[in-house]
Amino acid sequence: MPTITFIRPDGARRDLAVAEGTSLMQGATSQGLDGIVAECGGNAMCATCHVYVDEAWAGRLPPLSEDEDALLEGAAAERLPTSRLSCQIVATADLDGLVVRLPDRQV
Amino acid sequence: MMERQQGSVPAAPATLLAGAVHVSGAPVVDVDPFSTEFFEDPHRIHEALREAGPVVWLPRWSVHAVARYEEVRAVLHDPATFCSGRGVGLSDFAKEKPWRPQSLILEADPPAHGRTRAVLNRVLSPAVMKTLRERFQAAAHRLVDALVARGEIDAVADLAEAFPLSVFPDAVGLREEGREHLLPYAGLAFNAFGPPNELRQRALDTAAPHVAWVMEQCRRENLKPGGFGAAIHEAADAGAITHDEAPLLVRSLLTAGLDTTVNGIGAAIYCLARFPEAWAALRADPGLARAAFEEAVRFESPVQTFFRTTTQAVEIGGARLDEGSKVLMFLGAANRDPRRWDEPDRYDPTRSTVGHVGFGSGIHMCVGQLLGRLEGEVMLSALAAKVGSITITGPVVRRYNNTLRGLERLPVTLTAA
Numbered sequence: 001m002p003t004i005t006f007i008r009p010d011g012a013r014r015d016l017a018v019a020e021g022t023s024l025m026q027g028a029t030s031q032g033l034d035g036i037v038a039e040c041g042g043n044a045m046c047a048t049c050h051v052y053v054d055e056a057w058a059g060r061l062p063p064l065s066e067d068e069d070a071l072l073e074g075a076a077a078e079r080l081p082t083s084r085l086s087c088q089i090v091a092t093a094d095l096d097g098l099v100v101r102l103p104d105r106q107v
Numbered sequence: 108m109m110e111r112q113q114g115s116v117p118a119a120p121a122t123l124l125a126g127a128v129h130v131s132g133a134p135v136v137d138v139d140p141f142s143t144e145f146f147e148d149p150h151r152i153h154e155a156l157r158e159a160g161p162v163v164w165l166p167r168w169s170v171h172a173v174a175r176y177e178e179v180r181a182v183l184h185d186p187a188t189f190c191s192g193r194g195v196g197l198s199d200f201a202k203e204k205p206w207r208p209q210s211l212i213l214e215a216d217p218p219a220h221g222r223t224r225a226v227l228n229r230v231l232s233p234a235v236m237k238t239l240r241e242r243f244q245a246a247a248h249r250l251v252d253a254l255v256a257r258g259e260i261d262a263v264a265d266l267a268e269a270f271p272l273s274v275f276p277d278a279v280g281l282r283e284e285g286r287e288h289l290l291p292y293a294g295l296a297f298n299a300f301g302p303p304n305e306l307r308q309r310a311l312d313t314a315a316p317h318v319a320w321v322m323e324q325c326r327r328e329n330l331k332p333g334g335f336g337a338a339i340h341e342a343a344d345a346g347a348i349t350h351d352e353a354p355l356l357v358r359s360l361l362t363a364g365l366d367t368t369v370n371g372i373g374a375a376i377y378c379l380a381r382f383p384e385a386w387a388a389l390r391a392d393p394g395l396a397r398a399a400f401e402e403a404v405r406f407e408s409p410v411q412t413f414f415r416t417t418t419q420a421v422e423i424g425g426a427r428l429d430e431g432s433k434v435l436m437f438l439g440a441a442n443r444d445p446r447r448w449d450e451p452d453r454y455d456p457t458r459s460t461v462g463h464v465g466f467g468s469g470i471h472m473c474v475g476q477l478l479g480r481l482e483g484e485v486m487l488s489a490l491a492a493k494v495g496s497i498t499i500t501g502p503v504v505r506r507y508n509n510t511l512r513g514l515e516r517l518p519v520t521l522t523a524a
Contacts, residue, residue: 037461039476041472067228071233107484
């Protein structure tokens with residue numbers, strides 16, 4: 001199972017095993033990670049599962065869809081070039097070791 | 108009662124049906140989820156429906172139904188098999204003319220649905236919500252100040268209805284005159300999703316003036332610049348939809364954007380008045396306001412039900428459904444399914460509500476969910492800041508609607524913090 005590292009704004013790290021085919025958001029919320037709200041439950045409608053993908057990994061993810069891009073414009077925390085919605089990143093073997101940072105707020 | 112043939116079991120006393128199975132393989136449960144008895148206490152019947160099996164047959168309306176979380180979610184997430192284009196009420200548009208021109212979004216399927224949905228997604232996006240927050244917050248604080256000064260109020264009319272009415276019509280860009288048609292229109296539209304019972308009949312009998320007013324407001328010249336309505340017409344200018352389609356998409360906002368939020372906020376107040384621990388937690392941390400609203404949507408499920416229609420023969424939960432079968436989804440039952448939720452009958456704003464289906468799920472998930480949450484959050488946050496206690500002071504009266512769950516009256520006393 002790929003391991004994904006989530007880093008909180010205060011620097012605390014948590015490594016979570018996320019089943020392949022499952023989104024990072026699902027992996028995080030089902031294991032009780034604070035800092036990802038995911039109000040819409042993974043339907044790409046709310047922008048409350050915002051993460052910053054580590055720059056080393058940014059180019060290795062599938063590109064943003066138009067919908068995700070528009071939603072990120074409304075994210076509560078600052079949007080950066082590495083911003084993604086974690087419900088739209090599906091864990092695969094290739095993403096083992098992926099590092100994402102949580103924003104200071106989701107709402 | 109509808110006359111539908113396809114292997115229907117005739118309605119009979121529950122005792123005669125114990126253990127009966129429909130030809131589809133679904134256990135028969137003889138209850139009427141559109142009855143006064145049900146509206147007064149849906150939870151006991153929800154439990155019976157969930158426990159009878161993953162898919163059940165309701166002889167009262169000759170329809171299959173799902174009440175467990177897993178099956179409700181599965182139906183919501185398979186729009187190719189369980190379509191919306193034949194109507195999301197009991198009436199099958201392939202056999203009966205819709206009572207009003209068919210919705211371009213709620214009662215549409217891919218690929219057509221994606222085009223109209225994209226327009227409303229943008230009109231009601233997170234970025235747009237940011238522009239409304241301050242104004243909505245100020246309105247919530249003004250209203251709560253006035254209500255605390257009065258002390259004794261009806262939390263339905265004076266709060267749950269008054270607040271959305273003070274912000275939503277302006278956000279759409281509606282003119283002032285005639286806004287009293289909005290709630291009756293929504294009430295009748297949601298009654299019309301139900302079976303041909305008295306509620307639906309009365310709704311349709313009294314619809315004409317409300318329908319006429321609403322359709323008139325959907326026209327571009329009646330919508331103020333800067334509002335959601337004008338934004339939909341601008342999407343037509345940009346070619347995303349046609350100019351003929353724009354008024355019908357505005358109508359979707361007017362149908363689904365107000366009464367739902369009213370019942371969501373009403374649900375939250377009713378929960379907070381009944382669960383002192385939850386109220387104390389919200390008072391101690393007003394940052395819980397948004398979660399307290401969300402949990403109220405799970406707990407009360409203001410939108411209780413929607414239907415889908417099968418596009419092909421399909422097996423689900425051990426039952427084999429023919430093409431053209433209506434399937435009733437009990438969102439409220441799924442939101443309290445003990446297979447999915449710990450202590451489902453406890454209102455707990457600190458629980459994780461991720462995945463609840465109170466706003467639906469999948470491609471038709473409520474397009475106004477962010478607006479609903481914003482209204483709910485700012486209202487609960489204003490209450491937490493200004494109100495010390497919410498005490499129920501008289502009989503709580505339920506409002507009967509074929510789709511919406513909410514109250515007619517909730518007399519409470521608010522004391523200042």
